[in-house]
Structures are given as structure tokens and as C-alpha cells.
Amino acid sequence: MSGFRGGYVGKILRIDLTRRKYLTQPLPAELAYNYIGGYGIGGRILYDEVPPWVSAFDPENLLIFSTGPVNGTPTPVAGRHTVVAKSPLSGFFGDANAGGFWGAELKAAGYDILVIAGRAEKPTYLFIRDGEVKFGDATPYWGLDARESERRLKKDLGDTEIQVSNIGQAGENLVRFAGILTDEANRIAARCGLGAVMGSKRLKAVAVRGSSRVPIANEEEFRKISQEVIKFVKEDKNLQMFSKGGTPLYFGPLWQLGDTPGFNWTARQLNPEGLSWPGGYEAILSGTRSCYLCPIGCRRISTVKDGAYAFEASVEGPEYETVSMLGSNCGVTDAKAVAKANDLCNLYGLDTISTGGTIAFAMECFERGLITKEDTGGLELTFGNADAMIKMIEMIAFRHGFGDILAEGSRRAARIIGGSAEEYAIHVKGVEIAAHDPRVFQGGGPHYACAITGGRHTEGLTIDWEILGRPRDGLGLPKPDKSPKGKGYAAKIIEDWTAFIASAGWCWFADLNAAYQQEENFVKAFNAVTGLNFTIKDALLAGERIINIRKAFNVKHGASRADDKLPKRLLEEKGRAGTVVNLAETLGEYYEARGWDPQSSKPTREKLTQLGLQDVAKDLWS
Ligand code: SF4
Incomplete structure (x- = not known):
């Protein structure tokens, strides 16, 4: 018995990758009640256990996967888990969260929180099944993109129901804005560069599988509230629109408001039609999908079958943030090009917000003559050049040529480029600003x-x-x-x-x-x-x-x-x-x-x- 009446499984799993050992601890009730879960509990653990002299890529940095009490229960719209670590992008606290099924499965496997320390000697994966932990050799998966590595791992483990969190090549190559993917590279804990922390630990993947049910303290009350929420979600016009259009629904109205950035956060105008839903986004939208038991189901499936921007059918399409940061903020107005760029970021494991922010910064540097084609390896890195943007995504993920500089994020890249470049790096504490412009709302x-x-x-x-x-x-x-x-x-x-x-x-x-x-x-x-x-x-x-x-x-x-x-x-x-x-x-x-x-x-x-x-x-x- 965990001592909790419901919501919490009551266990923390600690992994030491250096020594290939693990330990199970009870989740202290006081920690849960004071810090709830997610980046709350993760935050307290990070504060207590990672001292200031530990840098993001040191083995002593912790990588914490954390759930909250409503994860893994049928609570509506609760399909997200959180990852916490010291961020290689800011050097400060980092967290990110991802939708999907992984968090629910971790709890079914018997744990609320997973705390990973150390660095493996060689590429490693973890497989957590109903309380048991296996350290596996990830050498065959190292170098693969996140979708392919997840598929192969599931096949090799002989269970397609396994949920996997993993990194692509960007995390392996310590790109400072690499994320951690799940659900066949369709969902990503994107921000703060935590995929690079995972790469620094030589940890390719964490696979989870479980059969436990998370207890609910008051079933009757819970059923009543859940049913009311589900009924409201199904009847409310705005939520139904959100269900159909997902976050790209916001692009058109927020662009008109001046909230969505364009051309590296300048006042330059473009026609938003090609990126909007309804609008150009319809050409790529081919379905919808849900996270764990979510009645909204805002996830977009997209398809581009032919041409230069074709990608695998029925993977997930760009969200509002991606449409903005790799679309309008880079001056790109073709939804198909943005969808291709989005899919590459997912495969390599890159945060599309920081990727878009950093490439837009480089485009401005290029147009102002601070960098030239000699720097970019011949790329005409101008606003609106979708092909150059797509090529640069690959160069960043593999740290090729100028991509090696941009892989450091816009703040560090600006210092390397010099001159007035720092003025064009739009970040706070080194983390590129997401696509909502604080010039339009005072808070x-x-x-x-x-x-x-x-x-x-x-x-x-x-x-x-x-x-x-x-x-x-x-x-x-x-x-x-x-x-x-x-x-x-x-x-x-x-x-x-x-x-x-x-x-x-x-x-x-x-x-x-x-x-x-x-x-x-x-x-x-x-x-x-x-x-x-x-x-x-x-x-x-x-x-x-x-x-x-x-x-x-x-x-x-x-x-x-x-x-x-x-x-x-x-x-x-x-x-x-x-x-x-x-x-x-x-x-x-x-x-x-x-x-x-x-x-x-x-x-x-x-x-x-x-x-x-x-x-x-x-x-x-x-
Ligand atoms: S489907 Fe959309 S609304 Fe539902 S949990 Fe996932 S991201 Fe959130």
C-alpha cells in the first residue's frame, strides 16, 4: 500500500546509468501534497539534488520523468507527462511536457516518477515493465531517427503496446534545443533542450509497459465530474472547433491580432492564408487523433503525398507554434513546406519553437550581411526560402557546417557571429520565445x-x-x-x-x-x-x-x-x-x-x- 488514497502510485524509480543499478523508493506523501507532481515534484528533487557546479551535460545532472496524480486515470484531458533537468540552453531550470500515452503507461508500470542519474558507458535503453527494470544495449538504435528507433525497439521487445520516450539524432548530437519524443515521434517534450541531456547520458530510449490500474479515491464523485466535462466538450461550439482544427485554428486570428511573430518578430506583413485553418492548412490535414483518453482529440494528422515536401502518410502535422515559428517567423507561407519541416524536426528530435526562432535569427543575420553564403555552405538563407530552412534543419540536427553554430541556440550563435547579431536573437534566458508576442498583452x-x-x-x-x-x-x-x-x-x-x-x-x-x-x-x-x-x-x-x-x-x-x-x-x-x-x-x-x-x-x-x-x-x- 502506498498510503495514498488515489491518484498516486506511491513510488519513485531511481536509475543510475553509470553503475547500471536501480532502486525503488516510496513517494513521500508530504512531497506529493506540497508539490503535486510534474515539474513540482521534479522541481523539488532537482533543487535538492543538483548542485550549482553541475552543468547540464555532466552525468550528475538528473533527468526526471514525472507524472501527476490525474495521469493514468480516466480524468478528461490529462494525457501529459513532464520531463525536468538543468537546461543546456539556459543553464537554469528546464522542463518540458508531452502528450500521448507514455505517462499513463509509466504509472501502469508502477511508478509516478523516474529519476535518471549518471552516464551509460555505451548507448543504452531502459525497459520498465510492471516494476521490473532492464538495461538494454541501444547500439543498434543509436543514429536512427526517433520514429524508426521506436518502431524497431517495439519489434525487438515483441510488444507493439509498449510506450516509448526516445531521442533522435539531435539529442545524440547534443543540439541544445533537442527534445524527447514519444508516440512514434509525433509528440515531443520539446523545450529547454532536455533531449540533449538524455543524449549526454547515452540514453536512447525509455520503454514502459504495465498492467496496474491507478486508484481513484472517490469513484462516484469522479464519474459525475468526468461525465459533465465530457458532455460539455462534446456540446461546446468552441471546443468542437478546437477538436476539428486543433491549435492551427488560432493561427489566422492571432496573426491578425499581431500576436503571431513574423520575419523574426518584426512588423513586416505577409498573407497568412496559406498557413491558416480553414485555409492553406486544409491541403495537408487528413485526420485527428487523441492523447490518452482525451475527449478533445486536438492532434492533427497530416499528409503530403507528392513533391519535394512529401513525407510519410498519417504522421502528425504542425501545431500553431510550429506554423508560426517555422512558417511566418521565417517568412514561409506554404503549409506543405512547414509540414515537411515539422516532420523532420520530429524525426531528428528538435524543438520546432527554438528551431524556428534560431533559423529566423540566422535569416535576419544573412539579410543584414552579418553572415554570407560562405558561412552557410552556399545556402541563400533568406526569409521565405523554405528549401534553405529545411536544409538548415538537417544541418542543425547533425551539426554539419553552419548548423553546428545554430545547434547552440540563438543566444550562443549570436555571440559567435558577433557584430550586432545579439540584437536579433529573440530569447529569454537563452530559450527562444514561443509564438505569442508580449507587445500585444500587458501581462x-x-x-x-x-x-x-x-x-x-x-x-x-x-x-x-x-x-x-x-x-x-x-x-x-x-x-x-x-x-x-x-x-x-x-x-x-x-x-x-x-x-x-x-x-x-x-x-x-x-x-x-x-x-x-x-x-x-x-x-x-x-x-x-x-x-x-x-x-x-x-x-x-x-x-x-x-x-x-x-x-x-x-x-x-x-x-x-x-x-x-x-x-x-x-x-x-x-x-x-x-x-x-x-x-x-x-x-x-x-x-x-x-x-x-x-x-x-x-x-x-x-x-x-x-x-x-x-x-x-x-x-x-x-
Ligand atoms: S489531444 Fe490535445 S487537448 Fe487532448 S491531451 Fe492531447 S494535446 Fe491535450
């Missing part, structure tokens, strides 16, 4: 500037509340107005809430698209699954604690106030909406709401004490 400024994991879009953007009309009265936020006042505070509250939702194991789209209608219903579902008795206030407090433990990791690893900044372009050059980010009012308000010292940006002793983090207060302030 975006402090959110991105202070983001613990850099330029992320899934950690509490205020755009849905500020611009898209999503009420947040459940979180105590008023109807927004146009003034900057209150937006720093709102960013803090929405981030805290998002940290709870993500750590519990929900897909971000459940909250963004109001699939549970009100925040209160998430908490009810959480309580029904776990048997706990949380209120929204408790959930926000847990979210705040989770944000602060990750922030404390950054502080311990050298982050300072100077790292809480935005690229000059976003502060000084007007975007397509005709605005710049104004941090003057929002940043101070954000620090105050957070209880972070505005000079050093460290969480204050009082704030840490209030969150029950006295040990962290001692670390940071004595």
Missing part, C-alpha cells in the same frame, strides 16, 4: 521577462484573459481593462494556477479552452482522484510554491535580476500591432505580487517562509 511583459524556463508559452500567459475574453473570476481576477495596472498581479496569479494544473498532469489546453468551464471543477476532479480536500486557494498556494522552488534553483545556479529581461526588439521596436512592451508599471507590480526582491529578484525570506520553504530561505539568504 506578457513581466511573464516572459521573469519566466523561470525562458521564452515559454505554457506557463501562464495572460493573453486568454486580457485579449481573448476568457473570464478568470474563479481566480479572483476582475474583467481586464486596457491599462497596465493589475497585469503584473494577474500574470502572477495565472502562473500559479497554471503550475498547479500542469503539475497535477492536466493538458494546458484543458484550462486554456475552459474544458472544465470553471477553475473550481479542476479542483473538484483533483479531490475526487486523490481524496484530498483542496480549495482553489490551496491549489494557488501549491502552484506558488512550485514556482518558487524552481526560481530558487535558478538563483542557486547563478540567476540574478539581470536575467529577468526581454530582447531589446520587443521593448523598442513596434510589432505589427503597433505597440512595444511597457515594463515600467507591470514589472514592479509583478515582483511585489511575487514577494521577490526587486533588486536581486530573489524570493524574499518572508515569502519563502510563508510557503513553508524555510530550508530554501536559509540556502538563499544566509
Whole structure:
């Protein structure tokens, strides 16, 4: 018995790749209740066990696969697991999450959390089946793309129902923005370069298979809430549209709003028709698919059968972020070319946001004469040149030629290129900014500037509340107005809430698209699954604690106030909406709401004490 009434399996699996040993530990109840799961529990473990002198590629860095209590249960829209490690892109806290079936299967195999340390002597895979762990020789799979290596591993293990998380060549080659794929390279824990951490450990894949059922504390209440959510998802017009169009649905409207970046975050215009759904995206859309028991099913299947951009039939198509970062942000307007680029990124295991951001940066450097065809190996790396973009993706994944420089990410590449290049690298803490422009929503400024994991879009953007009309009265936020006042505070509250939702194991789209209608219903579902008795206030407090433990990791690893900044372009050059980010009012308000010292940006002793983090207060302030 784990001591948990529901949701948690109650076990942590620890792997030492250097010694080829493993150990099972009970999941402490206090850790679960205080940090929930996902990047909460993962964050606390990383804070406690990875000291500042360990760099991202050192064997002592931990690679943590983490689930939340709703994963592996029939909770609607909860098919995501999280990966945590020190990021090779930022040098600070890194996390990423992926949809699919892997997280549910890890729990069925008997574990909530998988903590991987060390470095294998030769390419290795792990196979975890119903509590048992096998270290396998991954030499035959090393060098294969993520889809092929998953298929071969399943065949060799003789079970097509196995779920696999693995890396492609980009992770093996330590590309600093490589991700970790699952579901035959259709889903990816993309951000922060955690696939490169996996590559540095010579770990090609983690296969999981299990037969246990995750207990639910209050079955009757759980059934009632789940049925209501599923009914709402099936009847609500907006959710039905999202179900049909997936995230590409947002591209057209967000482009018009000026939120979607184009031509490396400049004000240059293009015709968005070729990339929009409905619109040019329809030419590639051939079906839909779901993550584990998700009633929305927003995943797009795409097909390009013929021509230069053909790829394997029925793999997954580009999401909004990819359409934006490899499409409009690189000046490319052909959905087929973007779909091809997307598939290559999936096969090699590259984060499409950082890949698009880094190539767009290089395109601007090329057009400004900071780099030439001599640097790029003859490639005319101009905006809109889809073929050059596709070629560069391959060069990055294999670190060929100029791709070796771009494989370092835009911040490091800019330093290598020199001159004014740093002005065109659009990142926060080295992590390229996702495709939502903080020049169009006021909470975006402090959110991105202070983001613990850099330029992320899934950690509490205020755009849905500020611009898209999503009420947040459940979180105590008023109807927004146009003034900057209150937006720093709102960013803090929405981030805290998002940290709870993500750590519990929900897909971000459940909250963004109001699939549970009100925040209160998430908490009810959480309580029904776990048997706990949380209120929204408790959930926000847990979210705040989770944000602060990750922030404390950054502080311990050298982050300072100077790292809480935005690229000059976003502060000084007007975007397509005709605005710049104004941090003057929002940043101070954000620090105050957070209880972070505005000079050093460290969480204050009082704030840490209030969150029950006295040990962290001692670390940071004595
Ligand atoms: S909403 Fe989409 S990404 Fe999220 S769990 Fe459902 S199918 Fe997966």
C-alpha cells in the first residue's frame, strides 16, 4: 500500500546509468501534497539534488520523468507527462511536457516518477515493465531517427503496446534545443533542450509497459465530474472547433491580432492564408487523433503525398507554434513546406519553437550581411526560402557546417557571429520565445521577462484573459481593462494556477479552452482522484510554491535580476500591432505580487517562509 488514497502510485524509480543499478523508493506523501507532481515534484528533487557546479551535460545532472496524480486515470484531458533537468540552453531550470500515452503507461508500470542519474558507458535503453527494470544495449538504435528507433525497439521487445520516450539524432548530437519524443515521434517534450541531456547520458530510449490500474479515491464523485466535462466538450461550439482544427485554428486570428511573430518578430506583413485553418492548412490535414483518453482529440494528422515536401502518410502535422515559428517567423507561407519541416524536426528530435526562432535569427543575420553564403555552405538563407530552412534543419540536427553554430541556440550563435547579431536573437534566458508576442498583452511583459524556463508559452500567459475574453473570476481576477495596472498581479496569479494544473498532469489546453468551464471543477476532479480536500486557494498556494522552488534553483545556479529581461526588439521596436512592451508599471507590480526582491529578484525570506520553504530561505539568504 502506498498510503495514498488515489491518484498516486506511491513510488519513485531511481536509475543510475553509470553503475547500471536501480532502486525503488516510496513517494513521500508530504512531497506529493506540497508539490503535486510534474515539474513540482521534479522541481523539488532537482533543487535538492543538483548542485550549482553541475552543468547540464555532466552525468550528475538528473533527468526526471514525472507524472501527476490525474495521469493514468480516466480524468478528461490529462494525457501529459513532464520531463525536468538543468537546461543546456539556459543553464537554469528546464522542463518540458508531452502528450500521448507514455505517462499513463509509466504509472501502469508502477511508478509516478523516474529519476535518471549518471552516464551509460555505451548507448543504452531502459525497459520498465510492471516494476521490473532492464538495461538494454541501444547500439543498434543509436543514429536512427526517433520514429524508426521506436518502431524497431517495439519489434525487438515483441510488444507493439509498449510506450516509448526516445531521442533522435539531435539529442545524440547534443543540439541544445533537442527534445524527447514519444508516440512514434509525433509528440515531443520539446523545450529547454532536455533531449540533449538524455543524449549526454547515452540514453536512447525509455520503454514502459504495465498492467496496474491507478486508484481513484472517490469513484462516484469522479464519474459525475468526468461525465459533465465530457458532455460539455462534446456540446461546446468552441471546443468542437478546437477538436476539428486543433491549435492551427488560432493561427489566422492571432496573426491578425499581431500576436503571431513574423520575419523574426518584426512588423513586416505577409498573407497568412496559406498557413491558416480553414485555409492553406486544409491541403495537408487528413485526420485527428487523441492523447490518452482525451475527449478533445486536438492532434492533427497530416499528409503530403507528392513533391519535394512529401513525407510519410498519417504522421502528425504542425501545431500553431510550429506554423508560426517555422512558417511566418521565417517568412514561409506554404503549409506543405512547414509540414515537411515539422516532420523532420520530429524525426531528428528538435524543438520546432527554438528551431524556428534560431533559423529566423540566422535569416535576419544573412539579410543584414552579418553572415554570407560562405558561412552557410552556399545556402541563400533568406526569409521565405523554405528549401534553405529545411536544409538548415538537417544541418542543425547533425551539426554539419553552419548548423553546428545554430545547434547552440540563438543566444550562443549570436555571440559567435558577433557584430550586432545579439540584437536579433529573440530569447529569454537563452530559450527562444514561443509564438505569442508580449507587445500585444500587458501581462506578457513581466511573464516572459521573469519566466523561470525562458521564452515559454505554457506557463501562464495572460493573453486568454486580457485579449481573448476568457473570464478568470474563479481566480479572483476582475474583467481586464486596457491599462497596465493589475497585469503584473494577474500574470502572477495565472502562473500559479497554471503550475498547479500542469503539475497535477492536466493538458494546458484543458484550462486554456475552459474544458472544465470553471477553475473550481479542476479542483473538484483533483479531490475526487486523490481524496484530498483542496480549495482553489490551496491549489494557488501549491502552484506558488512550485514556482518558487524552481526560481530558487535558478538563483542557486547563478540567476540574478539581470536575467529577468526581454530582447531589446520587443521593448523598442513596434510589432505589427503597433505597440512595444511597457515594463515600467507591470514589472514592479509583478515582483511585489511575487514577494521577490526587486533588486536581486530573489524570493524574499518572508515569502519563502510563508510557503513553508524555510530550508530554501536559509540556502538563499544566509
Ligand atoms: S487537448 Fe490535445 S494535446 Fe491535450 S491531451 Fe487532448 S489531444 Fe492531447
